Amino acid sequence: MEGQLHLGDDDALVVLRQAWEKSLALLAPEINKPSFESFFKTARPLSIHGPLVTIGAASELAKVFLEKYSELIKTAVEATLDREIELAFVVAPADKPKSSSPPKGTPKREGIISPISEPLNEKYVFANFIVGPSNRLAHAGCLAVAKKPGRAYNPLFLYGGSGLGKTHLLQAIAHYTLGNHPRTRVAYVSGETFTYHYVSALREHRSEDFRRKYRNIDVWLVDDIQFLVGKERTKEEFFHTFNALYQTGKQVVISSDRAPKDLDPVEERLISRFESGLVADIAPPDFETRLAILQDKADAEGSRVPDEVLAAVARLIQTNVRALEGALITLLAYSSLMKSRVTPSLAEQIIHRYLIEKKCTELTLDAVQRTVAQAFGVTVDDLCNSRRRKDLVTARHVAMYLSRELTGFPLAVIGKAFGGRDHATIAYACNRIKKLLEQDESLKQTVEHLADDLKSGRY
Ligand code: ADP
Ligand code: MG
Numbered sequence: 243m244e245g246q247l248h249l250g251d252d253d254a255l256v257v258l259r260q261a262w263e264k265s266l267a268l269l270a271p272e273i274n275k276p277s278f279e280s281f282f283k284t285a286r287p288l289s290i291h292g293p294l295v296t297i298g299a300a301s302e303l304a305k306v307f308l309e310k311y312s313e314l315i316k317t318a319v320e321a322t323l324d325r326e327i328e329l330a331f332v333v334a335p336a337d338k339p340k341s342s343s344p345p346k347g348t349p350k351r352e353g354i355i356s357p358i359s360e361p362l363n364e365k366y367v368f369a370n371f372i373v374g375p376s377n378r379l380a381h382a383g384c385l386a387v388a389k390k391p392g393r394a395y396n397p398l399f400l401y402g403g404s405g406l407g408k409t410h411l412l413q414a415i416a417h418y419t420l421g422n423h424p425r426t427r428v429a430y431v432s433g434e435t436f437t438y439h440y441v442s443a444l445r446e447h448r449s450e451d452f453r454r455k456y457r458n459i460d461v462w463l464v465d466d467i468q469f470l471v472g473k474e475r476t477k478e479e480f481f482h483t484f485n486a487l488y489q490t491g492k493q494v495v496i497s498s499d500r501a502p503k504d505l506d507p508v509e510e511r512l513i514s515r516f517e518s519g520l521v522a523d524i525a526p527p528d529f530e531t532r533l534a535i536l537q538d539k540a541d542a543e544g545s546r547v548p549d550e551v552l553a554a555v556a557r558l559i560q561t562n563v564r565a566l567e568g569a570l571i572t573l574l575a576y577s578s579l580m581k582s583r584v585t586p587s588l589a590e591q592i593i594h595r596y597l598i599e600k601k602c603t604e605l606t607l608d609a610v611q612r613t614v615a616q617a618f619g620v621t622v623d624d625l626c627n628s629r630r631r632k633d634l635v636t637a638r639h640v641a642m643y644l645s646r647e648l649t650g651f652p653l654a655v656i657g658k659a660f661g662g663r664d665h666a667t668i669a670y671a672c673n674r675i676k677k678l679l680e681q682d683e684s685l686k687q688t689v690e691h692l693a694d695d696l697k698s699g700r701y
Contacts, residue, residue, distance in 0.1 A: 258287045258289075259287055268318040269314065293327050300334075303578075307579065316329050353420035355429075357455065366414055366417070368381075368384075371411065377407055380402070380523070381411065387495060388414070391461045395519045396493055399497075399517075400495070400523075403562070408524065412465050426460045429456075429459045432464070433466045433467045434466065436470070436480065437469060437473060437476045440475075456483045459492060466499070481512060540570060547570075548584075555593055558594075558649075560697060561606075572593075607656065607659040610649065611645075611660075636678075639674055639675050640689055642656060644689070644696065652665070
């Protein structure tokens with residue numbers, strides 16, 4: 243994001259700073275002391291434009307916390323400024339360097355960010371990336387490419403579901419290259435931005451300019467290339483750009499939510515180009531990796547959370563690292579807000595609520611339903627209605643059982659997802675399946691397979 247500070251607004255900013263100090267004095271008695279010290283005192287007023295006041299929070303956690311109190315803060319700032327305002331919070335750590343960024347041992351920038359590159363997130367460096375079996379190949383490929391651009395694997399193609407670290411790894415290559423390879427030009431461009439650049443260039447008759455800029459790159463990091471699917475002319479241009487760079491030994495790294503062959507089955511030439519380098523997939527992380535990610539993030543937030551609580555989070559959120567981070571932040575905010583120690587069971591409750599808020603509920607339960615329906619040759623509707631055919635009932639009960647076992651959502655929430663049933667129905671179904679599994683070996687195998695697939699994100 244651009245810096246929020248607008249130099250022309252010096253005077254207004256001075257007034258705002260004074261108002262902020264006074265507001266803090268008003269707020270202090272309302273907030274418990276440790277939270278006040280860690281979140282309020284570390285916040286800084288950044289800008290004021292018309293009614294909009296932007297406050298920089300010291301961390302992601304501090305931002306969540308301040309947002310919870312935004313009405314109270316607004317009232318205090320309005321009282322001290324004596325006018326109505328709108329409040330916005332952004333994460334803007336103070337200038338003192340945090341241990342995690344810039345990463346240890348990163349030399350000063352020597353490479354060059356191409357003017358077409360999107361801005362980079364400073365946190366997306368290799369040092370902040372936890373490696374486990376699910377992402378080991380992708381990580382190794384990226385590191386090799388970062389060390390020897392154009393000479394290790396070319397192109398490097400990463401694919402995997404949302405929130406599994408593709409953008410993080412691509413940008414880590416960018417940071418590494420900028421830090422270690424003098425005069426190397428780096429461009430991180432998403433498929434969406436590429437499309438936008440291309441379409442605007444066409445409209446404004448700047449195709450020459452477009453090509454010149456896109457040919458003047460040494461390391462091209464193309465994120466979310468699936469955005470190009472179905473956009474024939476953009477894809478054509480991408481192909482030319484790719485070839486121009488590739489043939490002159492420039493490094494190309496591509497990420498996608500699916501494998502090259504599933505990107506566009508008719509584009510043989512693209513598929514074979516992509517597959518000529520290294521293709522690495524990223525799977526959802528296993529439990530140990532999820533736990534390690536959580537420990538790392540909790541440390542970075544300067545917060546000590548007991549391992550058994552982090553383990554509870556890692557058990558509940560299984561397929562998306564972004565959701566894992568979000569849940570942790572919510573948890574940390576909650577525990578400072580309530581000044582209470584977070585126990586695993588409290589953590590579970592908070593995470594349930596977080597998932598419901600984020601609509602992950604429907605997503606996860608939906609995935610269970612679809613997978614079970616497919617395995618039993620019935621429809622999702624069959625699982626949710628109340629027809630009594632025996633095979634339907636078993637499939638329905640298995641879906642309820644797996645929902646309970648794998649998502650850990652409260653019974654009432656699961657009931658709702660299954661056509662508005664009550665929690666007792668779900669509890670009954672779970673018990674029934676548990677008993678059946680003891681007697682019926684083939685059902686047991688089916689259910690175990692389904693559970694494995696769902697846990698590893700294969701649906
Ligand atoms: P994608 O681009 O695949 O959708 P992102 O790269 O945006 O996913 O990752 C989502 C979030 O999860 C980011 O904040 C990222 O830093 C974090 N993340 C993903 N994988 C890891 C990992 N292995 N270690 C640490 N953080 C990770
Ligand atoms: Mg991404």
